[in-house]
Amino acid sequence: MAKEKMPVTTAIRHLRAEKVEFSEHLYQYEEKGGTAVSARELGVDEHSVVKTLVMEDEKKNPIIILMHGDCQVSTKELARSMGVKLITPCSPDTANRHTGYMVGGTSPFGTKKPLPVYMEESILSLAKIYLNGGKRGFLVGMDPGEAVRVLRPTLVTVAISG
Secondary structure, eight states, X not given: OOOOOOOOXXXXXXXXXXXXXXXXXXXXXXXXXXXXXXXXXXXXXXXXXXXXXXXXXXXXXXEEEEXXXXXXXXXXXXXXXXXXXXXEEOOHHHHHXXXXXXXXXXXXXXXXSOOOEEEEGGGGGSSOEEEEEEETXXXXXXXXHHHHHHHOOEEEOOEEEO
């Protein structure tokens, strides 16, 4: 059986330019399957699959928030930590416009325009994390410290279990 060719996305080019050590993982994407599907397909804990969420404040300023796959974001806590009134998820079209990626394939690396990145602080306690590689059904695995080095996120504590 021929080895499956890994995609070379904008995110992959960005990671290579930053000399990040990462592993590449293709899986069968399922519409609305989210991190539960990717964790199952990769055989890893959903807590270590980090979702990339695009949100905006009340002035429509976009941000990225990185969160454990098995957790939700407290938008109230996130807004408070950012010093804004309100944070809401972007529509898929708006998220695509800000990042250049389709929802379900949004990577924090290599976005169309630089966006402020926030990261749930507890992600740093994991040995390895899996983030979207810029295409549906494609994750990259890395040390969380490498993600911090490249993205320079603001660390926050805004996770809601489940």
